[in-house]
Amino acid sequence: MKTKKFLAVAGLAAASVLILSGCGNGGAADANVKPATSGEVNWWGWTPDTAVAKRYIAEFNKEYPDITVNYKNFENVDYRNTLVPALESGKGPDVYDLSAAGGVPDTWGPYAIDLEPLAKDTLGDDWKKKFSAGYVDQLTGSDGRIVSLPLGGMSAGFLWYNKNIFDEAGATVPTDYTSWVDACAKITAIGKTCFAMAAGGDDTFPTEMYHSIANSVDPEFFIKASTGKAKWNDPAGIEVLEIIAKMKKDGIIASNVLDGTQYPQANEAFMKGSAAMVQMGFWYTQYAEANSCAASMEAAGVANPTCFVQLPLEFPDVAGKGHGSQYFGEVDYGLAIAEDSKNIAASKTFVSWMTMSEKGQQNVANALDLLPGLQGVKPDWNAISLVDKSVQQPAIETLIADSTATTQTRQWQATEKSLHGIVVAIQRVLDPTLSESIPDIAAKLQDASEASTAGTK
Amino acid sequence: MSNTSIRMRERAAVTGTDREQSRPSRATGPRKRRGASGLLPSGFMWILPALIISVGLIYYSIAYSGFLSFFSWGGGRQHLKPVGLDNYTEIFSDPVFWMAIRNTVIYFVVVFTVQVIGGVLFAAAMHSRVIMANVYKVIIVIPIVVAPATMAPAHIQVWQSDGTLNRILEAIGLGDLAQSWIGQSTTSLLVVILVGCWGSIGFGFILYFGAMTQIDPEMLEAGRIDGAGNFRILFSLVLPNVRSITISLAILNLITALKLFDSVWLITQGGPAHSSEFLGTMIYSETSGASRDLGYASALSIILMLIAVATSIIVQRSSRERAAARPRRGRRAVSEERNV
Structure with missing residues (x-):
């Protein structure tokens, strides 16, 4: 009887161990495997x-019909919160977006294979020079591994406006603080929100507003403060926060600004056609295209x-110093291949085609979502159906030229703490129930920040 | 103490004694001699593997969190960097941590109070003969069954600047009171607390309703014969008899407040400016951010666990001491009454 009991217990224990071990990661493919044409x-x-x-x-499937690609899209914060646990469990994606901001190449990079051999095989020894300046460096881990290859870049530091609302309100696009207030008065008079902005929650989107205003105050301040060469509570930093407070007082920033986050709150307000302006980056160009606009x-x-009809708008000269914000940008994201992936061969084919083939990059350019990572690729306007080509095409061409010429990075040189x-x-600053002075708020920002070393060595 | 209540307690004590006397004595039954192996329940061996795995995993996780709390670690394939007690000293000097503790205490006190009062009142009302009692019961209990994630968008819709509450206020001429409930530091915590109250009353109701069913009707009848009204019966007979439920709710609410995460994250994400931050949201932010520090998050988790264990022990001990002290006080009051 005792033997039977012992055997039963041992059997149960063994089964439990087997079940638990089944939860573990199966064998991943070899990182050096050659690209495949199926998978x-x-x-x-x-x-x-x-x-x-x-x-x-x-x-992609026109060229590689035997490779099935399943795409899963997340909201910004959801993606950040989902990706790392998924990669750590070994049950994550085969290919994943990896941005340059906030030290991500060092946090998400260790889960990716080194893509330098693939890039060399595809583009030759001078492969780095074939991408836009700085893009590859921004996606390189501190250990020197190329953890993802740039799909494209982006820029920010400007606004988007709904031309239909401006026309209906009889408003002119703002170029400075006063004209912004005037435009808002006319727009709110027809029952629309002037400027959609949402700065609640934990998302770092509102930093783009701060960065843009900082560029209007002093074009060098943001990067200097991010890298520890200036303090966030220097006079320029205090002026930035004062302008933000004034924008709410004067009705440019709406009273519900802290109710939610930029996505979905501000995005939905603009895309529903209930707000006349929104601060978004280059990726918003895609909604000038008829199909993307309707889907969004x-x-x-x-x-x-x-x-x-949506159009880009230079950030107004809110500081009254004769300039708005210069554009700031960097590689938006690259495609990384998970080290634990069981489909590395097919993933290599997909990533190579997307990031290093002219066809793939032309595809990216035509989507108007990113500035193509490969140099020299421009949108084929004949293949793009804009909502109002006569107005939007010249505006977007100017935006692309200015964005490509930018020399200031967006978040790459700022730590997540900052x-x-x-x-x-x-x-x-925007909380109506707090009575802290702006210098005190700026001082707390300085205390909470951490200088970045990116791009300073 | 009034004569009525003393008489009621005496009767209750007598009823209790009678009940005990009517039970068969455990000592008088035939006893089987048991060896050391007989101390284990007969099915113990069958649950041993599951027990080892589940208990092992829990205590392993606690021990591992304790180990990690002395390191700075981004997780996965990043290097473990020993930092000694730095994580703990950083936590105790972080104003956000103290904000989270303050919010936890406020949340616990308010939600617990509302749960007890609401639960008792609804349970008492349902025990009286109300029309459509079952319909009310369902309405009261529904908030417990609905997942916080499901209800979060509805709560946001109610509390946002152009939400339901502000529209109602404007419609009834109280538009001056309309405000950004979620988007300001002074009211974001209130929103979280009210959402907590909304979900907790039903749970209190279920426990109190069940406990009240167990109260001996003779005791209540005796109270009525002695002239006690509904409120006197509630406070002098019913509440003392459901005291164990109140203590359990206190401990459960404390643990809930310490672990609070889902509804806060979905409604305010701990903001604005950390005004509705809780330990749960702090740990989550630190665990899931792009530049996370699992060592710091582990130190927070260990602190949370220590607070939960310590306060639970304090609540249980103080409740036992009160329970032990109560009969003595009762007897003294009765003897004083007799002397008079």
Whole structure:
């Protein structure tokens, strides 16, 4: 009887161990495996939107019909919160977006294979020079590994406006603080929100507003403060926060600004056509395209949408110093291949085609989502159907030229601590129930920040 | 103490004694001699593997968190960097941590109070003969069954600047009171607390309703014969008899407040400016951010666990001491009454 009991217990224990070991990671493929022409690739990212990704994949499948690519899109914060645990469990994606901001190449990079051999095989020994300046360095881990290859770049530091609302309100696009206030008065008079902005929660999106205003105050201040060469509570930093407070007082920033986060709150307000302006970066260019515009409006809750004409707008001269914000930008994201992936061969084919082939990059350029990573690739306007080509095409061509010429980085040279410090400082300034002085808020930002060493060595 | 209540306690004590006397004595039954192996329940060996795995995993996780709390570590394939007690000293000097502790205490006190009062009142009301009692019961209990993630968008819709509450206020001429409930430091915590109250009353109701069913009707009848009204019966007979439920709710609420995460994260993400931050949201932010520090998050988790264990022990001990002290006080009051 005792023997039977012992055997039963031992059997149960063995079964438990087997079940638990089954939960572990299966064998990953060899990182040095050659690219394959068949297989299945699971790709995760916060961008592009699903509709754009489907177009990328459809074009890719014309050349590689035997590789199935499944794309999963996340909201910004959800992606950040989901990706690392998924990669750590070994159950994550085969290919994933990896940005340059906030030291990400060192936090998400260790889960990726080194893509330098693949880049060399595809583009030759001088492969780095074939990408836009700085893009590869921004996606390189501190150990020197190329943890992802640039799909494209982006820029920010400007606004987008809904031309239809401006026309209806009889408003002119703002170029300085006073004209911004005037435009807002006319827009709110027709029952629309002037400027959609959402700075609540934990997301670091509001730092773009801070950065833009800082560039209007002193074009060098943001990068200097980010890298420890200036303090966030220097006079320029205090002036930035004072301008933000004034913008709310004068009705440019809406009273519900802390109710939620930029995505979805501000994005939906703009895409629904209820707000005249929004601060978004180059990726928003895609919504000038008719199909993307309709899909995005539907996603924002508009049934049977009629697309409006959206155009980029230089950030107004809010500091009154004769200039608004210069554009700031960097590589938006690269594609990384997970070290634990069982589909590394097919993933290599997909990543190579997307990031290093002219066809793939032309595809990226035509989606108007990113500035192509490979130099010399420009949108084929004949293949793009804009909502109003006569107005939007010249505006977007100027935007692309200015964005490509930018020399200031966006978040690559800012630590996550500093970015979060900026968000909390903005929230303190905009919170109507707090009575802290702006110098005190700026001092707290300085205390909470951490200088970045990126790009300073 | 009034004569009525003393008489009621005496009767209750007598009823209790009678009940004990009517039970068969455990000592008088035939006893089987048991060896050392007989101390184990017969099915113990069968649950041993599961027990080892589940208990092992829990205590392994606690021990591992304790180990990690002395390191700075981004997780996965990053290097473990020993930092000694730095994580703990950083936590105790972080104003956000103290904000989270303050919020936890406020949340616990308010939600617990509302749960007890609401739970008792609803349970008492349902025990009286109200029309459509089952419908009310369902309405009260529904908030417990619905997942916080499901309800979060509805709560946001209610509390945001152009949400339901502000529209109602404007419609009834109280538009001056309309404000950004979620988007300001002074009210974001209030929103989280009210959402907590909304979800907790039903749980209190279920426990109190069940406990009240166990109260001997004779005792209540005796109270009524002695002239006690509904409130006197509630406070002098019912509440003392459901005291164990109140203590359990106190401990459960304390643990809930310490672990609070989902509804806060979904509604305010701990903001604005950390005004609705809790230990749970702090740990989550530190664990899931792009530049996370699992060592710091582990130190926070260890502190959370120590607070939970310490306060639970304090609550239980103080409740036992009160329970032990109560009969003595009761007897003294009765003897004083007799002397008079």
